[in-house]
Amino acid sequence: MSEKGWKDLAAGGKITEPGNAAQYKTGDWRTFIPDVDREKCINCLFCYLYCPDMAIEVKEDSTLGEIKLDYCKGCGICSSVCPVKCIEMKKEEK
Amino acid sequence: MNNKLIIKPLTGAAAVSEAMRQIDPDVVAAYPITPQTDIVMKFSQFVNDGKVTTEFVPVESEHSAMSACVGASAAGARAMTATASAGLALMWEILYIAASNRLPIVMPVVNRALSAPINIHCDHSDTMGARDSGWIQIYCESAQEAYDNVIAAMRIAEHEKIMLPVMVCQDGFITSHAMERVDILEDDKVKQFVGELNLPFPLLDTDNPVTYGPLDLFDYYFEHKRQQSEAISHVFEVTDKIYNEFEKISGRKYNRVETYEMEDAETAIVALNSTIGTAKDVVDTLRQKGEKVGLLFPRMFRPFPAEEIAEILARLSAVAVLDRSETFSGTGGPMLADIKSALYEKENKPVILNYIYGLGGREINPAHIEQVFSDLKEVQKGNEVEKLTYLGVRE
Numbered sequence: 001m002s003e004k005g006w007k008d009l010a011a012g013g014k015i016t017e018p019g020n021a022a023q024y025k026t027g028d029w030r031t032f033i034p035d036v037d038r039e040k041c042i043n044c045l046f047c048y049l050y051c052p053d054m055a056i057e058v059k060e061d062s063t064l065g066e067i068k069l070d071y072c073k074g075c076g077i078c079s080s081v082c083p084v085k086c087i088e089m090k091k092e093e094k
Numbered sequence: 095m096n097n098k099l100i101i102k103p104l105t106g107a108a109a110v111s112e113a114m115r116q117i118d119p120d121v122v123a124a125y126p127i128t129p130q131t132d133i134v135m136k137f138s139q140f141v142n143d144g145k146v147t148t149e150f151v152p153v154e155s156e157h158s159a160m161s162a163c164v165g166a167s168a169a170g171a172r173a174m175t176a177t178a179s180a181g182l183a184l185m186w187e188i189l190y191i192a193a194s195n196r197l198p199i200v201m202p203v204v205n206r207a208l209s210a211p212i213n214i215h216c217d218h219s220d221t222m223g224a225r226d227s228g229w230i231q232i233y234c235e236s237a238q239e240a241y242d243n244v245i246a247a248m249r250i251a252e253h254e255k256i257m258l259p260v261m262v263c264q265d266g267f268i269t270s271h272a273m274e275r276v277d278i279l280e281d282d283k284v285k286q287f288v289g290e291l292n293l294p295f296p297l298l299d300t301d302n303p304v305t306y307g308p309l310d311l312f313d314y315y316f317e318h319k320r321q322q323s324e325a326i327s328h329v330f331e332v333t334d335k336i337y338n339e340f341e342k343i344s345g346r347k348y349n350r351v352e353t354y355e356m357e358d359a360e361t362a363i364v365a366l367n368s369t370i371g372t373a374k375d376v377v378d379t380l381r382q383k384g385e386k387v388g389l390l391f392p393r394m395f396r397p398f399p400a401e402e403i404a405e406i407l408a409r410l411s412a413v414a415v416l417d418r419s420e421t422f423s424g425t426g427g428p429m430l431a432d433i434k435s436a437l438y439e440k441e442n443k444p445v446i447l448n449y450i451y452g453l454g455g456r457e458i459n460p461a462h463i464e465q466v467f468s469d470l471k472e473v474q475k476g477n478e479v480e481k482l483t484y485l486g487v488r489e
């Protein structure tokens with residue numbers, strides 16, 4: 001998100017456009033990045049349920065989809081809850 | 095201007111509730127505290143008698159009073175409250191929220207000492223403590239000034255360039271409970287003057303939903319503070335304009351900085367509120383004896399009219415700053431600090447004496463003021479005088 005200067009912001013920190021949370025790219029915060037071993041994944045979707053930022057997508061056929069890196073903040077919760085330990089948190093090279 | 099002359103005998107507190115009746119705010123949320131109680135008591139009587147359309151919220155504390163005003167104002171309502179002393183202290187957290195959310199709440203404050211030891215009488219430690227909360231502060235010498243300035247404050251607060259809350263201060267008991275002759279404007283005149291409120295982004299506009307007070311971290315908070323400073327920088331020009339308009343409907347002229355006998359003054363006292371009234375009397379007496387003395391009253395204390403004050407004071411030989419509160423900074427009262435820093439850039443600076451006085455309602459009499467002027471005279475003669483005096487304390 002391009003960051004506006006004080007002259008262009010609504011006074012007092014008001015948010016004047018509703019439903020704009022998608023514009024806040026929490027992926028900016030990330031240090032570690034989840035790396036899924038798709039071979040081992042059993043598509044239980046625990047990771048999808050636990051991800052605090054709704055960063056994990058589910059495909060039409062209810063299998064694990066992509067991880068949206070714009071929003072994945074690298075917290076590692078998905079890795080921690082995965083029953084088959086197929087998500088490894090790797091240091092992201094920036 | 096053909097104003098009907100309406101004169102009422104009113105206390106400072108009653109004068110303020112009269113102004114509130116005429117403003118007829120959408121919401122008043124208040125909790126009674128001495129010596130503000132009379133304002134809320136009289137106003138709630140107006141509510142009971144159907145003299146106003148206000149939604150009166152009898153909250154359980156001042157923290158809630160200010161919170162309710164914040165909510166009401168964000169919803170788009172014209173919101174008012176009133177407080178004093180510990181009540182103001184209990185509002186502390188929400189004072190900042192009102193200012194930072196840019197909510198034009200007007201709050202009469204009846205100045206009273208802070209505990210401990212517990213004391214219900216006048217000094218300025220309550221509002222002086224709140225001077226950096228982002229509120230505009232206006233100080234009043236009399237019931238008349240309190241009445242007039244509550245009405246004017248509404249317009250200053252709600253001006254589109256400002257959108258900040260305003261405290262209108264008067265001295266506890268001395269002003270709030272003393273009966274004075276007060277010239278009242280016609281109800282219609284006040285209604286017209288304050289006008290219909292049309293706040294931008296009201297929460298109740300469900301077709302255009304907005305969020306007030308979201309989390310604002312290192313990436314935006316600073317920008318929002320910068321906006322607040324910008325709003326403050328427009329307060330003087332807006333106040334001048336509104337005081338001019340107020341003069342047109344009332345015939346009474348207010349200034350951000352009030353002066354008394356300053357044209358040719360060589361020494362002066364700087365003070366706030368009712369002390370100015372006492373000091374005017376002393377100045378009159380001394381002037382009759384040919385002494386060139388004057389008074390300066392920073393009616394607007396936040397923002398502080400530093401340049402204007404420096405301009406007036408720089409040509410004097412000695413100035414006494416009377417502070418009715420202590421900062422406990424070890425360097426004197428709060429007004430002293432502002433006056434001194436205002437004069438820093440000036441080539442010629444007067445000698446400045448500081449007097450802490452009147453704490454907890456300790457009387458300030460003409461004799462005290464005379465003593466201050468005589469100290470200033472000693473300075474003029476080149477004699478050493480104490481820089482910081484606790485005026486009226488028992489040694």
Ligand code: SF4
Pocket residue numbers: 034050051052053054055056067071072073074075076077078079
């Ligand atoms: S690391 Fe955290 S934010 Fe990223 S996908 Fe896993 S649970 Fe979601």
Ligand code: SF4
Pocket residue numbers: 036040041042043044045046047048064078081082083084085086087
């Ligand atoms: S928790 Fe692990 S196994 Fe389950 S869907 Fe996510 S990656 Fe696959």
